[in-house]
Amino acid sequence: MKKRILSLLLTALLLFTACQSKPDYLGGELTGDAALDESVKALLTEVCDGSSDPLAAVYDWLCSELKYRANPGESVGIFTDENTISLAQETLDKRRCDCDGEAALTAVLLRRMGYDAEIVQGQFLRGEGGQWVDHAWVRCTIDGVFYHFDPLYDAHFGSGDLTSCFMATDAEMQATHSWE
Amino acid sequence: MKKLAVFLLILTLALTLFACVGSAALTENDLAIRIGSFTVTPKTTMDDVRAALGEADEYAEAISCVYEGMDKTFTYGDVTFYTYPDGETDRLMEVYCTVGDVATAKGVTFGATVAQIEAAYGTGYTRSGKLLTYALPASSEDMEPASLYFVLENDCVAAIAMTAEHRAE
Incomplete structure (x- = not known):
């Protein structure tokens, strides 16, 4: 009898712990901006909850939800922690951005998911036979390998299945992107 | 029986x-x-805008990430017009207003509540982030639809914007 009660208590404790613990996709780095961190948590929970592939779910969300709208008067120049945070917040609020805003939000989301994400500033080939233009996207190191994420490229110039620049390796990116 | 029939008729009319x-x-x-x-x-068009408002207080341009040519912004006080290039023409993509004597066609102004927006435009909107958007159907798959959207702060209108139908690329 005692054993049974003990076993039940242990099960209840395990279930309680499981309910209280943060999902994997929220285990990464916070930005330090309370409002943004809260918005990011809400978004990741909405997008990733129940998904078997949270990273792909977030990438699909970025490709489909964000609308392109350039803001040439407010070019970031070099990314800093401060302008990354403000751009990510603005992009999350307004769902409109250029490549800077998209890269900032992508980086913030992936960092919160636990990935070592950095913003890459380089150039990309705009459309087939198009021109090389300044651009920003995100790169992560996973198991020692660089993987690139460029939702803006996928949304506008990709193959349609949103995988052209999802976890693309350096070699895969080099046909359409250049960077230092 | 008669009462039931009347009740059902009223219910149907109300639901309709x-x-x-x-x-x-x-x-x-x-x-x-x-x-x-x-x-x-x-x-x-931007020609209409210039004819009505004159030269912009501020102007900025940059090579577009998406379109062939320059993306531009023309700012008049607290109103900004965003354009995208279409050959030699700067086409209106969006107008975005944050302050001033601004109202929508159905009378929504800054500070309006969601209930007031719904009373004017109905409930056929989408909400994402801080945006509440009414969109028309796009004329083709290649186009982003025309829309009217409100940026909400504490559930009140803080900005009013309209998007013209434009090429999605």
Whole structure:
């Protein structure tokens, strides 16, 4: 009898712990901006909850939800922690951005998911036979390998299945992107 | 029996009326924004804007990430016009207003509540982030639809914007 009660208590404790613990996709780095961190948590929970592939779910969300709208008067120049945070917040609020805003939000989301994400500033080939233009996207190191994420490229110039620049390796990116 | 029939008739009428209010088909004119005495619709061109408002207080341009040519912004006080290049023409993509004598075609102004927006435009909107958006159907798959959207702060209108139908690329 005692054993049974003990076993039940242990099960209840395990279930309680499981309910209280943060999902994997929220285990990464916070930005330090309370409002943004809260918005990011809400978004990741909405997008990733129940998904078997949270990273792909977030990438699909970025490709489909964000609308392109350039803001040439407010070019970031070099990314800093401060302008990354403000751009990510603005992009999350307004769902409109250029490549800077998209890269900032992508980086913030992936960092919160636990990935070592950095913003890459380089150039990309705009459309087939198009021109090389300044651009920003995100790169992560996973198991020692660089993987690139460029939702803006996928949304506008990709193959349609949103995988052209999802976890693309350096070699895969080099046909359409250049960077230092 | 008669009472039941009357009750069902009233219920049907009420539900029909509710459905009409919730999904009233909007037109391009409904998406218009009045800025002072100038009304911007999804068909407004930048020539119309210049003719009505003169030269912009601020102007900026940069090579577009998506379109071939330059993306531009023309700012008049607290109103910004965003354009995208289409050959030699700068086409209106969006007008975005944060302060001033601005109202939508159905009278929504800054500070309006979601209930007031719904009373004017119905409930056929989408909400994402801080945006509440009424969109018309796009004329083709290659186009982003014309829309009227409100940026909400604490559930009140902090910005009013209209998007013209434009190439999605």
